[in-house]
Amino acid sequence: MSNGVPKAALYYYDRSIWSSAPLLALEEKGYGADEVDLKEVDLSKGENFAPSFLRLNPHATVPTLVVPLHNTLEPEIESRYKAIQDTKSIVEFLDKSRSPQSRTHTTSSAPAPALTPATIAFNTASNKVIDLLHSEAADPNAFRYFNARDDAALSALSKEVLPSLIAKKDALNSYIKANETAEVRVSEKTVKFWEAKKLASDGILAVLQYGETPSDQLDSEAQAKRSEYFKVATSAWAGLGEVLLQLHKEFIGPYVLGDQLSLPDLHLAAWLARIVKLAGGTVSDDGDTITKKLEAHIGGSFKLPEDFNVAEARRRAGLPAGSAQPTDSQSRIAAFWDAMKERPSWKKVYADGLH
Ligand SMILES: N[C@@H](CCC(=O)N[C@@H](CS)C(=O)NCC(=O)O)C(=O)O
Structure with missing residues (x-):
């Protein structure tokens, strides 16, 4: 908080592609460092699947912008917040919330150019x-995970992305397990979401875990999965x-x-x-x-x-x-x-x- 005013918080991950759009917007709009808290969510460790983050964004994606609601700016009143959960809306919000006319409780005197197009056609x-x-x-x-169309590229890609894919799956498993023994449990819907996320990564894991094995040393099932993967990547x-x-x-x-x-x-x-x-x-x-x-x-x-x-x-x-x-x-x-x-x-x- 600065001046007792609740601040917006941008949940982001610095290696994530879509987090970069609001980060660019903050600079282009001249926001001061005192206006928005940056909170890192490490996607490579599956932190976006934690129950506390899912309460802010049930899609488990960054960027997510949490903003205080207007009528609760008095410091003594416990703040209420809303979460903006997709890149397009976040960037639009950041554009509208700092203008040459707005008083935003900031130390920044940088210009705040309007980024929203000025005509219907634009x-x-x-x-x-x-x-x-x-x-x-x-x-x-998706392109990151399908950036291989031959054995050599697949081997390099596995080395690069397999550790974080495995860490993500481990994180999902541990959230599911912790929930089974917890006194306060998450909803059935959240458990289904975790299970679905695990399932969604299984297909790609099945190919990447043998990514460093030459084709002729794969069994026929793994070989078929690899050719299917190359087909999808090529298209x-x-x-x-x-x-x-x-x-x-x-x-x-x-x-x-x-x-x-x-x-x-x-x-x-x-x-x-x-x-x-x-x-x-x-x-x-x-x-x-x-x-x-x-x-x-x-x-x-x-x-x-x-x-x-x-x-x-x-x-x-x-x-x-x-x-x-x-x-x-x-x-x-x-x-x-x-x-x-x-x-x-x-x-x-x-x-x-x-x-
Ligand atoms: N439709 C969302 C997509 C955001 C998105 O896909 N974010 C990625 C990072 S760039 C993410 O959080 N992925 C979650 C994960 O990797 O588990 C938006 O526009 O914000």
Whole structure:
């Protein structure tokens, strides 16, 4: 609490993709460190399945923003809170809650630019992009678990993700067990949720636990599961090519709605950082490099249209022209990446690399 005023709390995990969108929003909106408490939920240990977190968000996902309700600001009254449980609503809430007119009990005097699009047409375009990025075909968390289409990649992926998958399952088992012996038990619905989460990870665990075994040493059942996994992974990455082309169509450039940063850019920045990382990109790559890496990773003859003038993109993003020739062109994704990378919000959220 500052000034006796109950604070909002953002539950997040710093390796989580969707937590990055509200973290970027806090910076872009100029929130002071005294306005929102950051509370880490370690997903790699399954902390999001703890009964105390499920009371805030029964979907067990971060980000989750817990905000005090307006009529309980007096310090002597025990505060009542509401929890906002999905990225889109959280980012919208953060945008609306700090404006040049609002008095937010803060030490920050940073400007609070409006990020919500100002017209119905732009709002529609913004929602289309945000919905696309949160659609099943674009799910960045699924891509993380399906980022292997051959034995060598599967072996590397198992090494990387198996420990946290196992830790998650162990956490679920221990919550279920603790509940059986507890005096105060969670609801039947919560137990069913835990069981369903365990079941959902079994399929991928069955493949990844043998990820370091060469194909010819697998029994026929494990071999069949591995080929099925490769089929799903191959079709998911081909589908990602479609998502990128769809995005390209909705996108003005260098930001989604033109030369001003707005809500969809925060979702796109978070999403793209993860997808680029999975494609082997790094935080220091420029837009053209990540375009090439994405194209190579998606494979086949996938190509992003390079129809955006580089000098124009840089001018619109307020960047110096650099060495761009008047006829140079790049993909819109590349222009977006180059513009976003220069922003202090991005530099802060991705200071330790892409995630
Ligand atoms: N629809 C949710 C999705 C959020 C989501 O999937 N969050 C991931 C982290 S990026 C999560 O919490 N996963 C839980 C887990 O890994 O068990 C939103 O938009 O906020």
